[in-house]
Structure formats: C-alpha cells, structure tokens
Amino acid sequence: MYTDKPIEVLNSLIEINNDRIAGYETAAKETEEADLKKLFSELMEASQKCKSELVAEVVKLGGKPTKGTQAAGKLYRIFMDLRATLTGKDREAILKSCEFGEDTAVKTYRAVLKDDFEHLNSEQQLMLNRQLILIKKGHDKVKSLRDVLVESK
Secondary structure (H helix, E strand, C coil): CCCHHHHHHHHHHHHHHHHHHHHHHHHHHHCCCHHHHHHHHHHHHHHHHHHHHHHHHHHHCCCCCCCCCCHHHHHHHHHHHHHHHHHCCCHHHHHHHHHHHHHHHHHHHHHHHHHCHHHCCHHHHHHHHHHHHHHHHHHHHHHHHHHHHHHCC
C-alpha cells in the first residue's frame, strides 16, 4: 500500500485536532463560566484522544506526525481573542466562535472520509468514522448551547 497519501491525510486531521485543542484552550481563557470551562475541557480531551490515535497511526506507517496547526486555525484564534475582547467575553459570541471551529472539524473529517477513503485501510476508516462521531457530538453540544441562547432572545 502506498503510504505517503495516508500519512498526508492523517496529518491533516492531526492539524485539525491541534486546532481544536488550541481553540478550546483559548475559549476556556475567554470565559469565566464554569459550565463552559468544563465543556471546553471535555472537548479538548476528546481532541487529544483523537490526536493520539492519529499520531500512533502515522508512526505505524513510518511517517512523521505533524506538530502544527493550520494557518487558518491560527488566524481564527486571533479573531476569537479579538472578538472576546470586543464582546466582553459574551457567552453567545464564544459559543458561536466554537461552533464555527466545530463546523470546520466536522467538514474536514467528512471530506477526508469521502475524498480520501480509498487511500485508507479499513482500520483507519473505522478509526476516522469513530472520531467523526465523537467530534460531531462535541459540535452538537456547542450548537445546542448556542441555540438555547439565540432562542431565548
């Protein structure tokens, strides 16, 4: 099996999880609400679990796991910091920012499973499907909290 493409694909997902980890670290700093801090910690742990699995698979394939984040993710966190400053750490604004990041993670996983499916072995496909379910649950929690705020206005 040609291993460069699977390594490339898995490294792109490591970057997404690195973005999620860094994003939730930022989000936790931007809020003083205990329930959000707890949620962000749980979502960060989920990404760390996904990342660990992805790193192990890249190493198993003989590749070097990426340590970075996507350039768009870095710019997004700067925007998130600025937005939190301007909105006074508003709960809805923080949740909207997190939902945007979650949308990106879900879309990336779905795109990989659609566009790069044939480059992955069955174990990798199962792992990524399992990770997508976990990330989608996080997305749905964030969206649900944001929806409650929007509906209460």
